[in-house]
Amino acid sequence: MVYITSWDEFVDRSVQLFRADPESTRYVMKYRHCDGKLVLKVTDNKECLKFKTDQAQDAKKMEKLNNVFFTLMSRGPEADPAEVTGKDQMDAQPTKKGRGRKQ
Amino acid sequence: MVLLQPDPFLNELTSMFEKSTEKGSVWVTFKRSSLKSKVQRNKMKTAGEEIEYRCLIRATFGNKTISTSVGPKEHQRFQSSYATVLKAHMTALKKRDRKEKKKAAEADKKGGAKKPKRV
Numbered sequence: 001m002v003y004i005t006s007w008d009e010f011v012d013r014s015v016q017l018f019r020a021d022p023e024s025t026r027y028v029m030k031y032r033h034c035d036g037k038l039v040l041k042v043t044d045n046k047e048c049l050k051f052k053t054d055q056a057q058d059a060k061k062m063e064k065l066n067n068v069f070f071t072l073m074s075r076g077p078e079a080d081p082a083e084v085t086g087k088d089q090m091d092a093q094p095t096k097k098g099r100g101r102k103q
Numbered sequence: 104m105v106l107l108q109p110d111p112f113l114n115e116l117t118s119m120f121e122k123s124t125e126k127g128s129v130w131v132t133f134k135r136s137s138l139k140s141k142v143q144r145n146k147m148k149t150a151g152e153e154i155e156y157r158c159l160i161r162a163t164f165g166n167k168t169i170s171t172s173v174g175p176k177e178h179q180r181f182q183s184s185y186a187t188v189l190k191a192h193m194t195a196l197k198k199r200d201r202k203e204k205k206k207a208a209e210a211d212k213k214g215g216a217k218k219p220k221r222v
Contacts, residue, residue, distance in 0.1 A: 069133050
């Protein structure tokens with residue numbers, strides 16, 4: 001299996017894969033400190049998606065993906081990960097404009 | 104395989120990361136699971152019972168495997184502690200450098216077909 005080079009593509013396809021077969025899809029991360037390498041894998045035993053990196057910034061992106069999978073796996077494939085991924089939620093907060101202007 | 108509570112699991116995971124600094128890899132797997140056998144699941148299905156799923160998390164380092172599971176109520180708390188553990192130990196990764204530009208260029212030739220859905 002070839003590594004996917006684009007992060008966005010990896011995220012999209014792995015979420016799709018999970019939604020298609022929630023019960024047999026797993027998400028694996030391998031971290032190798034001595035080589036400074038991080039490999040992420042999502043597979044449903046038929047298709048396998050992998051992403052490899054040695055960049056610290058990708059670890060931050062991975063954190064978001066972790067949250068997505070935690071949400072999808074514990075709440076079910078119907079759950080909307082966008083509503084719980086901490087940061088995005090914060091960005092979306094400013095909709096609360098009329099604060100303190102009650103009557 | 105030892106099924107731990109989330110907090111002892113995170114402690115064990117931390118020590119795995121500490122041990123792995125010289126050699127070896129740490130593996131962490133997430134899977135959606137009902138923690139029940141197929142027989143049990145089939146029984147529940149025929150009885151019309153709802154099957155409860157949780158997120159099963161396994162970690163492996165060398166020949167040691169630990170696991171825990173989080174349900175819909177605890178996952179947010181667990182994910183933030185998990186992120187903290189990762190952040191503290193994934194220190195061997197490189198900071199930003201020029202390679203990333205090359206990566207971005209390579210990325211363009213794939214992912215064009217799908218509409219990126221931001222999460």
